[in-house]
Amino acid sequence: MSGVNDLALKIATVNGTGSASANGLLMQSIFRMGIPVTGKNVFPSNIQGLPTWYEIRVSGEGWTARSPEYDLVVAMNPATYARDIAEVQPGGWVLHDSSWPLARELRREDVTFLGVPLARMGSEHFHGSRTLILMKNVGYVGALAALLEVDRDVVRSLLEERFGEKKRALLDANFKAFDLGFEFAREHFEPPLPIRLSPMDATRDSVLIDGNTAAAIGCLYAGATVASWYPITPSTSLVQAFEAYANRYRKDPETGKLRVAVIQAEDELAAAGMAIGAGWMGARSFTSTSGAGISLMSEFIGLAYYTEIPVVFFDIQRVGPSTGMPTRTQQGDILMVAYASHGDTKHIALFPADPKECFELAVAAFDLAERFQTPVFVVSDLDIGMNDWVVPRFEWDDGYRPDRGKVLTAGELEAGAVFHRYEDVDGDGIPWRTLPGVHPRGAFFTRGSGHDRYARYTEDAGPYTDVVDRLTRKHATAAAHVPAPVVARRPGASLGLVTIGGCDAACREAVHHLAERGVPLDYMRIRAFPFGDEVGAFLLEHPTNFIVEQNRDAQLHHLLLVETAVTRDRLASVRRYGGLPLSAVHVVDDVLGLLRESGGNGHGAAVAGAGSAAGTASGARGPNGGGGGGRAGGPGGEARRGRGAGPSRSAGRGDGGGS
């Protein structure tokens, strides 16, 4: 259970009040104390006035997934008092503003209430409503600092870095507010609490960074010169960060002009078109969007695929369908990016698990796009993209040079190189390309309409299939060049657990806990599509593979069935898709639940026996719905449900509320 350097906090505030800055201060202070920490911002699609939460998990062991088992809740928003207080673990604490009495019905006997009169103290020491609200937030950070033993000097130096001498008044006000909370807690409670911090040396080589910023740095380092975009949460900060870095690191020292073009487009269609136009010219170009944007870009994605133009798409997934929940996370775009656009299309997609991989896979994406002359998707999500993660420092090898792929130079064309744009000269499915403006002999017509290997228009079956069949071979070739899955085998494991992207942290932690509970699992995290041989081999090694993902329809599960040789009986599905980052406890519960249902004791054969025909649901709470898509669980998003055409064994749920 929780204790020293092992705790979870939830801070409930109102958005637009400056609480994000106060929460960031707390999180960064813990990071500076050398302790592994994770922060999750659960915010509304709104600018001011709606409930917002910030979760901090401290794990001396280094687990970075979200934990919904809150030891302490800071209840600063009366509108959500009831649910916030209800979520504290028995034996935990509720820190609240005691300037006004807390309603009797909100009291719980099994938790300790720590009242700090933040509003009253603020009004005694500060003036102006805005300052007062801001200082109230820093005040609870002060109280928490006393209760949890956050290093006061660390907080002080962070505030100094943030405000500096130029904003002396603000610095003083912040520190005063911090001290008010700190001193009050020290006088009125008996700090520290049993859940507390103790300095470590575990973050020296780490950075605290979000995935969108990391991806932007990747684009900067990969040499991207054209970025086109349309604002959409949660991807907006990616291009904005890129633009900020470009303004700093891509400025011609003599003229002050930029070695980059960042264009805010009129919509996602135009953003895609611009990136493709630039890729056609030979620039490294990208666009960044979320699922709704990919939907709009789909026609252009097919064009880039069929005309074989390198371009990178960042998809920072959020909850769909439609507008969905723009400020919640999900992995609902896996199937869409794999096959985006009409007709036969297949793409390369990379799935970073954390900000460090956002940086690395951004660079890899440009190399793959040019090597394979095709769109490449970097599929991140809101949790990775917008939350701050503690990850190892990024590394850069100055020997890196972009892989520009097969591009004929002016010299080669002048020397008489034979050039047919879509001819498979080397037998790998990848043709040679030329860039506009380079040489008259390189000219050809790029077209989204039917074309033959010579880039000529065609409506004939033979020349048409010749090209699209080569595109299939090209995609297959890519499987050996995309990032391999990360595999961790465990002694005695007979079953496998497979996941993708941001579920990694929760799954690694779950695999650890499951082993402790006598269920050792081999682990594989998929990093790319098309799947390399290792992916299929891993699945075939294990009679049962738990496929863990964050979408309702088991998209990764289905993609594996379609794109590898694995059969349905070897796969079981674990899904959470209510919009919050995955937790280890979810995975442990669902895996154990599936094992129990199958009457298994952790041995694969027993689990595999549970699966029957497609459409049979196995919900933990209810009888299964039989064939044909009956509902297995109870009503509401909490229920586990089976699906008509879904995985034969599955545990899926919307993780509504805090769990």
Next chain:
Amino acid sequence: MTHIEKPRVHHPALEQNELGLTRRDYEGRMSTLCAGCGHDSVTAAIIETFWKLSVPPHRVAKLSGIGCSAKTPTYFVKEAHGFNAVHGRMPSLVTGGNAANRDLVYIGISGDGDSLSIGLGQLCHAIRRNVDMLYVLENNGVYGLTKGQFSASADVGSVAKTGEVNRQRPIDPVLLALSLGASFVARGFSGDKAQLVPILEAGLRHRGLALVDVISPCVTFNDHEGSTKSYRYTREHEVEAVEADFVPLRRELTAEYEAGDVREVAMHDGSVVRFRKVPAHYDPTDRDAAYAYVRGRQEAGEVPTGLLHLDPTGQDMHRALGTVETPLVDLPFEALCPGRDKLAEILAAFR
């Protein structure tokens, strides 16, 4: 098939331009459009334009969307890179292409369906950005490839071949462009090559987006009695609002006109547009005046043509983006990647 190979025959007596190239060197493949299609006349004017301006063929990027108009880039400058994109989205491809390589000569061919319906947004925003390109809108009032539906440029009362009468008000690309602040707005008629070529020349040399709306009748679906985009209607109603000559830089000025008749406007590169017969109260460099003039002539039932508005200051998209003069595609990787030491500097902010 959308083209037929054209035999390459060079007669030694063919006239050559500054690059030693003949008009034939600027041709493309044989057109497969209907005999008499206005678009083929526009193609001929484009070939003449590129030849006269001695543009190196391989330095041209020619793009189009979807529709009959979209086929035409195949029919000129075969040594140029071409791009036949998706419907209505040619402007964004040019925008990205131009952002990456500002040194090429960009020509986009579109139609009234491609530009005024499905692609209206992209046209407007390309104008706003002032992307450096010649934007030729081959305007015939109908969807030809899908056999004769009205387009958004069809006039109220115009009769389709099926007898249907259009009741919706048209979108006029000239007025639209003027209201959006376009830096170069012209209207031509495919049946008047002598007028069209100087407009295209000036448009190609203009730095920024040059919109040239060309009334280009569809002989198959919109050239009948009752159509307001037919050859006959256009000939009867066209009024050349202003005559323009284009005098490229380096070419000797020949004084053919009496002083007073001519208004000369210098372009960003020193080329000159020479306006003749400018009506009273009309200044082609004054956008508001141009708008009022065009609107007034249209109210009178005329189709005013000519180079209607020109803002020669030459501040295109790159000016707004603040990009370097060197095309981005030509920058060496060393000039783009900050390197290992700078990464440490960047990451120091995340401690």
